[in-house]
Amino acid sequence: MPLKQLKAIRWAVRATLALGVIASTIANILHADPHPISQAIAAWPPLALLLTIELISRVPVHRPALAAIRLITTAIIAGIAAWVSYWHMVAVIARYGETGAGPYLIPLTVDGLVIVASVCLVELGGRIQAASTTQSQSGDVPGPFKGATGATNSGDQPEPTPIAPTAAPDGFSKGAPRGRRKAAIAEQAS
Template identity: 95%
Template sequence: MARQRKDEDVPLKQLKAIRWAVRATLALGVIASTIANILHANPHPISQAIAAWPPLALLLTIELISRVPVHRPALAAIRLITTAIIAGIAAWVSYWHMVAVIARYGETGAGPYLIPLTVDGLVIVASVCLVELGGRIQAASTTSSQAGDVPGPLKGATGATNSGDQPEPAPIALTAAPGGSSEGAPRGQRKAAIAEQASRPRHPRPHPTARRAAPSKTPDASSAEPSGDTRGVKVPQTADACARWVRCWISMRKDGLDTGPISLGFEEEARRRYGWGVKQIRDVRHAATSGRLREQANLLGVDLPPEYADEQDELMVSR
């Protein structure tokens, strides 16, 4: 949650602009390293291509790990280790190429050995910044897509605001003119049809603040426990399922997930903590905060633990 608030401090557009600047800095360092490799190689296209390949491979690898999202920690660790190996190879090869080129063009003493470190350092810093910005942009994109949008099953209760448009009136059926022409019915018939249409009762225009219930979302596929949609709120239909929902809600309250948005980026962590995905824990929170989970537990004969609390408890305390 703290990470999300930090990402919201910097606008998404500004993060993308910074990423382009960092990408340009990285490209500058890679170009300098590539030119040094080519200058030191034999004057043959194949030799020059071989010498130019390590910095280009590093650039492509960094672009991949900064753009492709992480879903499995094991695979993320593998690609980071591989990137570190590629970076080490590219730095070693480019360093000695650049040392030879700098010495050839007049630098003496420690200069040929220190100047290449500035290029390698620039590439390392730009690479780390690019990977970090990629994660920040991904988190900010997820947060902005959830901003102002009631998460998950809460939409089932509030729904999207009605657009307020009246139903389209039924088209006036016009009789074809004699002879099959497409000019429509005579003028008198058209006037009579228009008058009949005007006399029909119209549906009242809904108030701008009126809301309609949106279609309930499909429960998380990872849960095999049945659930129903009662009064716009999904609730468990068996005693075992209800007891699991109750335990999940108690854990969510301890973790501070009883309020606030639940981002789709929390999917992996939600499955690790509760055994369900984001959509399912949203259903649990909605059922608990609306009081429907308590009602369903009483209906199914499930005893609620003393630490169970919802809005009804808070209302009783406030009274």
């Protein structure tokens, strides 16, 4: 898949993840006490998860052990955010009229959306990094001085040698304008 298309998909996935985090944050705030500090505390877990997911999807992996620590920590943050947000959302959904299993199932759709979007974002980050590395190694990255061939004039490929004009039997080069050649031939004939 082309790099440009992968980046466009990544923005769509980010928007989806943001939608899930916004829904979770709103439910947390609605369930919190009507005090700014209570609401800020309630809003923090989904925002922390969003920031953590952005970090692991953007920062390249260089050491497997550190990557494992990042993933384990992200899973812990996701678990905490999911647990807290789930119960906030259950209470809010029940307060606003859902009955039966609805209040317990609807929050799972939000958490499921966040999980799928998170995994997709991390996967896309890896694919974009691999595609960027491949393009930069093959020289396909567009630059300010690249020509139609993709080569620069800085020594990647030699400049083409101009073709010297060949002389016609009448003494004029084959590259001379047609009108001048005809006039010269007519002058020689007379």
